[in-house]
Amino acid sequence: MIVFKGFMKLVKKNAGIALMYISIFFSISLMVSKNLNTNTDDSFTAxxxxxxxxxxxxxxxxxxxxxxxxxxxxxxxxxxxxxxxxxxxxxxxxxxxxxxxxxxxxxxxxxxxxxxxxxxxxxxxxxxxxxxxxxxxxxxxxxxxxxxxxxxxxxxxxKAASVTADISLISEDTSVFSTYSFIFVYMPYIILCLCCYIPPIVLLAFRKKDLRTRILSAPISSRSQSLQLFLGFALLGLGFWVLNLLFVLAMDGKAFLQSPNVSYYLGNSLCLTLVSLAIAFLISTFLKRDDALSAITNVISLGMCFLCGVFVPLTLLGDSVKKFAQFLPLYWYENNVSLLNKVAITTKSQTLQLYQGFGIQLLFCVALVSIALMVNKRMNVIEK
Known part of the structure; x- marks a missing residue:
């Protein structure tokens, strides 16, 4: 497990950048959740x-x-x-x-x-x-x-003015924007930033000539090296996912665990993490210098977050923007989150819509990984 240990050492070396992104996201979440919990009942009473x-x-x-x-x-x-x-x-x-x-x-x-x-x-x-x-x-x-x-x-x-109607809510549309739902709405930003920065910079270090020569001279097969790198990649993504879930539990764990849609939230965020890792793998394939990584990360994370409904709700986006955003994986994540934040119990058609969002995200993941592998293989042939 020499390659895996080296992978984790490089992750530890770049942990400061990860902590910076996490601190910014968590600080903003704390401030916003504090405002959400403030009683702002401005309803009009005649x-x-x-x-x-x-x-x-x-x-x-x-x-x-x-x-x-x-x-x-x-x-x-x-x-x-x-x-x-x-x-x-x-x-x-x-x-x-x-x-x-x-x-x-x-x-x-x-x-x-x-x-x-x-x-x-x-x-x-x-x-x-x-x-x-x-x-x-x-x-x-x-x-x-x-x-x-x-x-x-x-x-x-x-007499007519004194007549009042008894109104009761029979719809299951809760439209409650709780603290945990807010975190899930903005989770793509932190997941993308972490996945698009840490794994590519680690893989870039493994592609450097000196380290690559040492690994090739070691008694480790190429298959074993790839599996160890894949293990490190998967473990890092799982760590980012668990870290965000722990933050959700710390901020609004009781309400989140009592939500009937908790499994859908978990599945949706896991699909998001897989897509983010696939994007990171594709970035690492084209990356040549680590000084360009920060700019690439910001362009991808901020660009998709603005276009796909993370920073601006999908309901406020124009039709042309939403049509374009459908070609991006984050749109389908936010579409699922928007649905989950509106209903307490999903109907059959809504459940089908959620699974459709999961499937499209996973298809994006497969497509991105396939492109990255094809490009990586082509680049290896050119180098040889």
Missing amino acids: SELLVTVIDRDQSPLSEALSAHLGETFTLVPLEDKENVLQDALFNRRTQYIIQIPENFQDDFQTGSQELITNKIPDSTNGMYADQTVDAFLNDVRSLNLAGYSLEEACQETK
Whole structure:
């Protein structure tokens, strides 16, 4: 196992670069996961909107409108003075002021009613309050034109507004973006960086003339040398894969292990690792100098990560970009991760889609290794 030991010594020698990539990825993951775990519930609640109603008409219609706004929003009573109303709006003691003028009901029946509203500029809350007022008045007008008296129209509109629907979630689409799902989305970057840098630089050292001559002069067959290099390659890739899984377990292990899709996540990431090793093997075949490896690694890892939905979600990519990305293995990894992050329990068609993604990644792996072996054999013939 001389070749294998030499392989591992060279890996140990270049461990600093691997630690740098790992540290960067893990640090970013920690920061993002901290933000994910922060409670950022910004959901809108209508009752939280502060509304002031100044009713100068005191008619059944104006009282019905005031009552409806009181049931929908939080009423803030204020004195009917312009400076008081302006100060309250400026200091955010109220967010929406509606002034109902005198003879509003009479003007409403003739179609010439006018309401005075004041709200915070460019406020979505104010727009929502405007829509609520318009909807109430439109419903009252429709019922009044249909033959209801104005008082009856107000009562019927109030009853209709009080009706609520019971909503329950029956879809299995969870769309929960947990900490472990975030790590799996961005895992291709760290796996590609590690696999495209460490194994090629080790294989490049084995191709140097002095080391190659020593190995050839040793009583080791070419087959044994190849098997030992393959063992080192596989063990290194397995180590990178296990390292990332350990990080997943450390960050969100309980939720990950309880996920019904844990086996699919594992299989998908393993396929990713195999593809990354195949890419690394192809790089090592063409590589001549180690000073170019860093640039090659960055171009391949960053390029595929941007095109295949790692850094930019697939839903935001254009159709032409997605069509091109389908010719890259990372697209099928991210396509599987996107599906797994959306559903808790996969259907038969979704399971078939996942296995299709696994198969395409493995086909990419076989194709890349075949190309690398063909090129390597051709280069050996030329050297001889």
